Amino acid sequence: MKLYVVRHGQTEWNHENRVCGRTDVQLTAKGEKQAEELSKILQLKQINIIITSPLSRAVKTAEILSSAINKDIIIDNRLIEQDYGVFEGINRDNENFKEAKRHFPIKLSGGESILQVAQRIFNILDEIKGKYKIRMF
Numbered sequence: 001m002k003l004y005v006v007r008h009g010q011t012e013w014n015h016e017n018r019v020c021g022r023t024d025v026q027l028t029a030k031g032e033k034q035a036e037e038l039s040k041i042l043q044l045k046q047i048n049i050i051i052t053s054p055l056s057r058a059v060k061t062a063e064i065l066s067s068a069i070n071k072d073i074i075i076d077n078r079l080i081e082q083d084y085g086v087f088e089g090i091n092r093d094n095e096n097f098k099e100a101k102r103h104f105p106i107k108l109s110g111g112e113s114i115l116q117v118a119q120r121i122f123n124i125l126d127e128i129k130g131k132y133k134i135r136m137f
Helices: 029-042 056-069 095-102 114-132
Strands: 050-052 073-075
Touching: 029 056, 050 056, 056 073
Parallel strands: 050 073
Antiparallel strands: none
């Protein structure tokens, strides 16, 4: 069995090059179209489950995929985006943000470190691996 990891479609903040963590920003029309295009590809794959972040952009993407492949959606809070703290909503080219990202093991001011995010994801992967007999490379 294989694991497919997909990202939500475009949001307005993606389009504006803004840091978008836990702020619940909706998909744009382009983002919905991206999810529809992906659903056509996934129809050719054997998908057992769809697990998504609780953020509406991820849920909407998952709903589009789910309707195409007729699979239920599981919402898992551990898949929520990184908490960027004080950097939430700023331009991704901001020098302070870029400097903070260079020190990825350190917790972002008011947020979380990428290592904290990785721990959440690895916990989910361990559960999925055991339950669905997925081979990790």
